[in-house]
Amino acid sequence: MFSSTAYTILAGVIFFVMLIPLLILSEFIFLEPFFIFHIPYEQSFGFVLILAVSAMSAIVIPMNVYRIRTLQKSTSKIGGGVLGSIIGASAGICSCGPFGFALISTFGAVAGTATAFLSNYEILLRLGSVGILCLVYYTTTKSISSECKIN
Amino acid sequence: MLLAIFVVMIVSVAIAYSSYYERIIVMQEHRMNVSGPAPINLTSGSPVLGSASAQITIVEFGDYQCEACYHWYHNTRADIIDNYIETGKVNLVFMDLPFLGRDSITAAQATYCADDQGKYWEYHETLYNFQEAIDNGWASKDRLVSFAFNLDMNLDEFNDCMDSSKYAKRVKANYDESQRFGAEATPTFLIISPDGAVKKITSAQPYSVFSQVIEPML
Numbered sequence: 582m583f584s585s586t587a588y589t590i591l592a593g594v595i596f597f598v599m600l601i602p603l604l605i606l607s608e609f610i611f612l613e614p615f616f617i618f619h620i621p622y623e624q625s626f627g628f629v630l631i632l633a634v635s636a637m638s639a640i641v642i643p644m645n646v647y648r649i650r651t652l653q654k655s656t657s658k659i660g661g662g663v664l665g666s667i668i669g670a671s672a673g674i675c676s677c678g679p680f681g682f683a684l685i686s687t688f689g690a691v692a693g694t695a696t697a698f699l700s701n702y703e704i705l706l707r708l709g710s711v712g713i714l715c716l717v718y719y720t721t722t723k724s725i726s727s728e729c730k731i732n
Numbered sequence: 733m734l735l736a737i738f739v740v741m742i743v744s745v746a747i748a749y750s751s752y753y754e755r756i757i758v759m760q761e762h763r764m765n766v767s768g769p770a771p772i773n774l775t776s777g778s779p780v781l782g783s784a785s786a787q788i789t790i791v792e793f794g795d796y797q798c799e800a801c802y803h804w805y806h807n808t809r810a811d812i813i814d815n816y817i818e819t820g821k822v823n824l825v826f827m828d829l830p831f832l833g834r835d836s837i838t839a840a841q842a843t844y845c846a847d848d849q850g851k852y853w854e855y856h857e858t859l860y861n862f863q864e865a866i867d868n869g870w871a872s873k874d875r876l877v878s879f880a881f882n883l884d885m886n887l888d889e890f891n892d893c894m895d896s897s898k899y900a901k902r903v904k905a906n907y908d909e910s911q912r913f914g915a916e917a918t919p920t921f922l923i924i925s926p927d928g929a930v931k932k933i934t935s936a937q938p939y940s941v942f943s944q945v946i947e948p949m950l
Contacts, residue, residue, distance in 0.1 A: 608800060608935050608936060611934075611935060611937050611941070613932075613933075613934065614931060614932075614933060614941065614944075614945060615941060615944065617937065617938070617940075617941060619937070619938045621803055621807050621936075621938075623803070624803070676798075676799075676832055676866065677795065677798035677799060677800040677801065677832065677917055677918045677919075677935075678800070678917045678935065679916045679917045679934070681832075681917075682831060682916050682917050682918075683916070685831055685832070686831065693831075693832065693833060696832075697832065697833060697865075697866035697867060700799065700865075700866060701865040701866055701868070
């Protein structure tokens with residue numbers, strides 16, 4: 582499947598579209614006053630998890646697009662892939678950052694509770710997200726290999 | 733179900749960002765109407781850390797429950813103190829921007845109750861050393877009192893101060909000042925040069941960024 586240029590490009594686009602905003606939201610990349618990429622030692626695991634979520638999303642989503650388009654199969658597995666990606670991406674919203682501030686100042690206590698949850702359980706949520714994406718990868722691989730088998 | 737969650741998330745993000753950009757537009761209009769914002773009022777902030785006559789002032793807008801503030805405190809602040817504050821070139825004022833949870837406000841008030849007993853910075857340090865998850869009870873009233881106890885403070889005086897909420901207005905004044913200067917995240921830093929020019933640094937950026945901003949001002 583990844584021998585097709587279109588799917589490789591799709592995977593690359595998904596990887597960078599997830600990675601760059603997540604690195605900015607999680608404050609590993611700063612754009613002002615200077616562009617700087619900085620990983621504090623104690624946050625390196627968080628950085629690795631962002632890489633993992635982005636890479637897994639970039640693998641799982643195109644695989645499911647292929648499965649749906651080529652094999653005309655149901656969309657249930659891509660739902661799992663998107664859910665995993667959303668959880669992983671949401672966990673990256675730092676409540677102290679401009680995004681969290683905008684949410685809290687607009688929606689008040691409800692957003693405060695939500696961003697606090699996303700911030701307090703950031704690592705666990707990202708691990709869960711990687712877990713979901715691994716599961717979707719496993720089931721999709723199994724599905725593709727059995728559906729593509731020549732009898 | 734998944735689609736519904738996705739739609740709710742997109743709508744929430746859109747509303748939050750529209751409000752965010754509205755504020756930016758209002759601030760830009762404000763900047764166009766006046767020659768520049770009035771100088772920052774530091775009187776409601778912390779005591780000055782460093783020499784009062786230092787050429788440059790760093791104003792930190794922070795929240796005691798903010799994890800990024802914790803990282804800045806533990807990774808960057810010590811280098812700034814060693815290289816700029818102890819050498820008399822820079823001083824630092826902390827101003828509260830408590831927005832993350834209910835305990836953020838009481839923690840901010842507690843620092844001024846500690847200041848009444850001359851222990852503002854010791855208390856500030858304690859809060860950043862003992863920070864845990866947002867609103868999980870680490871900065872509850874009881875814990876704030878126990879921090880005061882550990883710093884050998886007069887507990888009756890501290891409790892009276894906390895119970896009377898005498899510093900609620902001061903914390904609110906800090907918050908208002910942060911909004912006047914467009915702080916939209918914690919920590920946000922204003923680096924004020926000798927000629928009054930202000931440079932803003934948002935978030936827990938590394939020491940090298942501060943150094944690159946401060947050096948040309950000296």
